[in-house]
Amino acid sequence: MDVQEAVAEGTASVENGEVKRDGRKQFSMGPGDILEGKLIYDGSIHADGKVEGEVRVSGNIDVASSASVRALLEGANVTLKGQVEGAVTARDKLTLGKNAKLSGDIVVRRLQIDDGATLNGHVRMGDFESHTSGQ
């Protein structure tokens, strides 16, 4: 299957779907929303509620504090405030907020971990083969 656009499968129920912010596309989820499957998106995502599967975006990923994520995440700047299980790739910077809980291996260019955050996994920093997003 050739996935080109955002594919939200299964029980995906994203109320406010696509919002444009600063001329960039923003995929915004609420605390009751559920995304299962694989999402490849040319823009940024605000993840809340429940996310399962794989999320690759050209912009930023921002995981809310009430979110529960079991997914592979890839974005430019990735900011985690909630619970994430899965590998994370930040082409620029990964930020773990004070309530973030991440278990998974991470590949980042820059890393900031705030006191209070929990991390379990391998950290690799610097050069990484950048997957062109949308692939």
Place this chain on the structure above:
Amino acid sequence: MSPTRPVSNGANGQGNSVVLGPKDRLVGQLYIEGDLRVSGTVDGSLEATGDIEISGSGKVNGAVTAYKRLVVGSDASLIGGDVRVARLTVEDGATFSGKVSMGKPEPKVEEPKPVEPEQVIQPKAKRR
């Protein structure tokens, strides 16, 4: 054993802190009962019962175990080894890579497992 000054400065090892300055260098292993601040270079493994702070342009290549908190400053680097800490702060700009384990501060000494009473099931009655 010569009675050289022990690393801990208090009889109970409380409130102890060790500083490795920018020009200091350590190759090997270091265990500290207390806090440790590194702004020099360490090739080896560090373990502290308190906090460990890698600050300034401090560089640590090796495993780090902090029973309390580990802080990696914005110009500091920690590369390579296993990192076992209770709390972790990595400032933006820091170089940081390795395997991180958090959550359960595990004491180094393993508790001996309770020995299970040996219950060898013996064939009692021989078949006739």
